[in-house]
Amino acid sequence: MTDYPTLTPEQLDSFGRELDAIRxxxxxxxxxxxxxxxxxxxxxxxxxxxxxxxxxxxxxLPPAWLGGTAALSLSKILDNMxxxxxxxxxxxxxxGDPALSSKEFEWDTACPSDQWRHSHNYMHHTHTNIVGKxxxxxxxxxxxxxxxEWRPYYLGNPVYAALLATFFQYGVAMHDLxxxxxxxxxxxxxxxxxxxxxxxxxxxxxxxxxxALFPVLSGPSAxxxxxGNATANLARxxxxxxxIFCGHFPDGTHEFSEEETEDETRGEWxxxxxxxxxxxTGGKLFHVLxxxxxxxxxxxxxxxxxxxxxxxxxVEVREVCERYGLPYNSGPLSKQFGSVVRKIFRLAxxxxxxxxxxxxxxxxxxxxxxxxxxxxxxALLVA
Amino acid sequence: xxxxxxxxxxxRARRSTxxxxxxxxxxxxxxxxxxxxxxVDRYLELVRPLWNASEVRGEVVRAERQTARSVTIEVxxxxxxxxxxxxxxxxxxxxxxxxxxxxxxxISSSEHRPERVELTISTHPDGLVSHYLRDRAxxxxxxxxxxxxxxxxxxxxxxxxxxxxxGGSGITPVISMLRTLCDEGHEGEIAFLRYAAxxxxxxxxxxxxxxxxxxxxxxxxxxxxxxxxxxxxxHLSRAQLDAVAPERAGAETFVCGPPSLLEAAQTIWAEDRxxxxxxxxxxxxxxxxxxxxxxxGRIRFEGSDLEVAxxxxxxxxxxxxxxxxxxxxxxxxxxxxxxCRKRAxxxxxxxxxxxxxxxxxxxxxxxxxxxxxVAIEI
Numbered sequence: 026m027t028d029y030p031t032l033t034p035e036q037l038d039s040f041g042r043e044l045d046a047i048r049x050x051x052x053x054x055x056x057x058x059x060x061x062x063x064x065x066x067x068x069x070x071x072x073x074x075x076x077x078x079x080x081x082x083x084x085x086l087p088p089a090w091l092g093g094t095a096a097l098s099l100s101k102i103l104d105n106m107x108x109x110x111x112x113x114x115x116x117x118x119x120x121g122d123p124a125l126s127s128k129e130f131e132w133d134t135a136c137p138s139d140q141w142r143h144s145h146n147y148m149h150h151t152h153t154n155i156v157g158k159x160x161x162x163x164x165x166x167x168x169x170x171x172x173x174e175w176r177p178y179y180l181g182n183p184v185y186a187a188l189l190a191t192f193f194q195y196g197v198a199m200h201d202l203x204x205x206x207x208x209x210x211x212x213x214x215x216x217x218x219x220x221x222x223x224x225x226x227x228x229x230x231x232x233x234x235x236x237a238l239f240p241v242l243s244g245p246s247a248x249x250x251x252x253g254n255a256t257a258n259l260a261r262x263x264x265x266x267x268x269i270f271c272g273h274f275p276d277g278t279h280e281f282s283e284e285e286t287e288d289e290t291r292g293e294w295x296x297x298x299x300x301x302x303x304x305x306t307g308g309k310l311f312h313v314l315x316x317x318x319x320x321x322x323x324x325x326x327x328x329x330x331x332x333x334x335x336x337x338x339x340v341e342v343r344e345v346c347e348r349y350g351l352p353y354n355s356g357p358l359s360k361q362f363g364s365v366v367r368k369i370f371r372l373a374x375x376x377x378x379x380x381x382x383x384x385x386x387x388x389x390x391x392x393x394x395x396x397x398x399x400x401x402x403x404a405l406l407v408a
Numbered sequence: 409x410x411x412x413x414x415x416x417x418x419x420r421a422r423r424s425t426x427x428x429x430x431x432x433x434x435x436x437x438x439x440x441x442x443x444x445x446x447x448v449d450r451y452l453e454l455v456r457p458l459w460n461a462s463e464v465r466g467e468v469v470r471a472e473r474q475t476a477r478s479v480t481i482e483v484x485x486x487x488x489x490x491x492x493x494x495x496x497x498x499x500x501x502x503x504x505x506x507x508x509x510x511x512x513x514x515i516s517s518s519e520h521r522p523e524r525v526e527l528t529i530s531t532h533p534d535g536l537v538s539h540y541l542r543d544r545a546x547x548x549x550x551x552x553x554x555x556x557x558x559x560x561x562x563x564x565x566x567x568x569x570x571x572x573x574x575g576g577s578g579i580t581p582v583i584s585m586l587r588t589l590c591d592e593g594h595e596g597e598i599a600f601l602r603y604a605a606x607x608x609x610x611x612x613x614x615x616x617x618x619x620x621x622x623x624x625x626x627x628x629x630x631x632x633x634x635x636x637x638x639x640x641x642x643h644l645s646r647a648q649l650d651a652v653a654p655e656r657a658g659a660e661t662f663v664c665g666p667p668s669l670l671e672a673a674q675t676i677w678a679e680d681r682x683x684x685x686x687x688x689x690x691x692x693x694x695x696x697x698x699x700x701x702x703x704x705g706r707i708r709f710e711g712s713d714l715e716v717a718x719x720x721x722x723x724x725x726x727x728x729x730x731x732x733x734x735x736x737x738x739x740x741x742x743x744x745x746x747x748c749r750k751r752a753x754x755x756x757x758x759x760x761x762x763x764x765x766x767x768x769x770x771x772x773x774x775x776x777x778x779x780x781x782v783a784i785e786i
Contacts, residue, residue, distance in 0.1 A: 052760075072454075115744030118747060121507055121768075124453075127747070133445055143745070150743055151737065151738040231444070233444075234441055234442060234444055238438070238442055328742055328743075329744060
């Protein structure tokens with residue numbers, strides 16, 4: 026880890042212990058406050074859903090269509106992010122309530138929950154930002170790291186990104202199919218047959234509900250209901266894509282190699298999670314709608330602590346980072362997402378390691394050094 | 409003469425058809441498809457918590473403190489619990505500080521009145537749930553229930569002569585038996601022996617007196633083991649039994665109470681060689697001894713019907729060593745892929761050092777090591 030701020034092994038150990046202490050304290054503090062919070066969000070989500078679908082039944086009236094679509098979009102966003110993602114992380118398993126059990130929860134997207142738990146909770150969170158192991162780096166479709174070899178196919182990076190964003194719930198659903206590995210022959214369709222069946226089962230369920238049953242049940246409003254439901258799904262796709270892509274791709278985030286991260290200690294694991302993640306600033310409502318993935322750093326340090334606690338935890342984490350001289354990457358949505366979009370375009374071309382820096386030096390290692398430090402300064406300023 | 413049992417059966421048959429129709433609509437595939445993937449229950453329960461068909465729940469309709477150390481609650485279940493047999497228990501669950509805890513409690517009401525299930529909870533010295541209920545139970549509270557379970561119950565063919573022996577809080581299953589028999593208009597002799605520490609801690613005194621008055625075939629004998637002063641003197645003894653239940657060789661006897669009472673009964677019945685006539689239910693309070701230090705005990709993998717000796721390593725490693733293939737992921741306590749249910753016993757969290765003995769608890773087996781005997785669901 027030579028390009029980034031380095032810590033000695035002792036410092037890394039003590040860094041790990043300090044973060045462990047924060048974690049233990051919050052885990053021990055879990056109680057009624059958390060259960061009441063998540064139930065409040067769930068009630069809001071279900072209420073918005075029922076209200077949205079109800080209003081869409083009168084969708085031939087423009088205000089009803091707009092209101093209904095907005096309400097349904099919000100309900101799908103909450104279901105996907107603040108509720109689904111967090112519950113499936115096991116953040117509420119301790120309650121013993123089957124409605125909050127990570128193993129039993131199913132969310133209203135095309136991705137079957139068991140596949141999500143495998144590809145996200147396990148693969149992504151364990152191998153975060155390790156090139157070659159974390160398949161969230163590009164989803165096998167995009168080039169999102171300079172360390173990934175360029176191919177002419179990647180000239181379409183922006184197009185693939187736009188398509189992925191539009192159909193994000195399907196992109197997520199197909200994530201565990203490892204399509205790029207099927208193409209190289211490392212795995213085969215036959216091995217994925219059960220997963221495909223499971224995905225189809227979920228997709229069919231949603232299509233039936235959103236594009237057949239509810240439209241038909243609403244009689245003359247059918248086309249409005251159909252349009253409203255499709256728009257709500259699209260809104261959820263675009264929003265979740267935006268938030269999620271701001272998690273690990275803005276300027277200043279770091280990737281790691283498999284060699285660097287072999288035999289990681291706990292302190293080193295925390296270190297990689299910190300340096301690989303970026304936060305978004307915003308108000309309380311923004312945090313809820315982002316599923317608290319606006320606190321991506323805190324989420325990656327403590328994935329199974331109830332997410333509504335990340336805001337207060339971030340104060341403690343910032344303080345620890347300051348003391349150890351570590352960067353804390355945080356910025357408003359426009360800035361962070363802007364840098365992600367620029368990255369997508371940049372990496373569509375060969376090399377692509379930082380626009381300005383490329384002109385300064387041709388040496389890849391030095392280039393990265395400069396880019397990293399420059400972006401770090403930006404990030405620290407903003408933080 | 410129509411008994412309470414007969415009337416109850418008739419009323420229940422009539423009510424169930426309307427409930428069935430409602431259920432048929434709500435559980436229809438159309439409604440399920442509209443409510444996918446969460447399911448209808450997750451919407452209904454936001455309106456009324458009892459409208460959840462996948463979980464047995466109940467609403468407390470009455471809460472009475474007969475003694476300072478107990479609470480008697482009457483619960484209206486959301487499901488037909490009429491299958492339970494007098495003497496059985498249900499698993500009652502309540503949420504304390506955001507977390508669900510479940511405990512088994514014997515039903516104390518009659519088999520023939522399943523619309524209102526009565527439970528009497530006595531506090532244990534370190535009991536979380538018992539104290540919570542004693543302090544907070546009130547009408548309107550929603551609790552989790554289950555269908556009736558347990559081997560200790562009245563046989564379907566009622567014995568002619570019955571002896572019921574209750575010690576302390578053990579009166580609950582036994583009084584269910586008594587109330588059931590009374591509802592049925594049972595005419596055979598019933599001897600009810602009730603042992604309590606003192607009159608202040610005696611449960612159901614008034615009810616026993618009332619039942620004895622209404623049913624001449626029932627005789628109630630009271631004993632106060634701490635200070636005396638009842639019909640019987642001190643703890644269960646052969647002398648007492650000879651005085652009040654001399655014909656017990658020809659009767660079925662049901663006893664529930666503290667270990668000392670059960671042992672005394674078992675000894676006397678064994679001496680008389682009539683053990684098969686004695687039916688026993690134990691109410692031993694949960695022991696909270698937590699062993700620490702050396703690796704001891706055995707691990708029972710209930711789902712695989714396998715048992716191994718504990719060597720102190722994480723449950724995941726020991727399961728794999730035993731030839732099982734539980735799901736796992738990061739193997740460091742982050743992703744929860746390996747999380748499964750510990751049914752009984754204590755485990756130590758390898759990350760925090762914390763020891764937990766909560767029954768029926770979800771644990772991450774990659775970072776949990778057994779402390780003593782443990783039973784897990786895989």
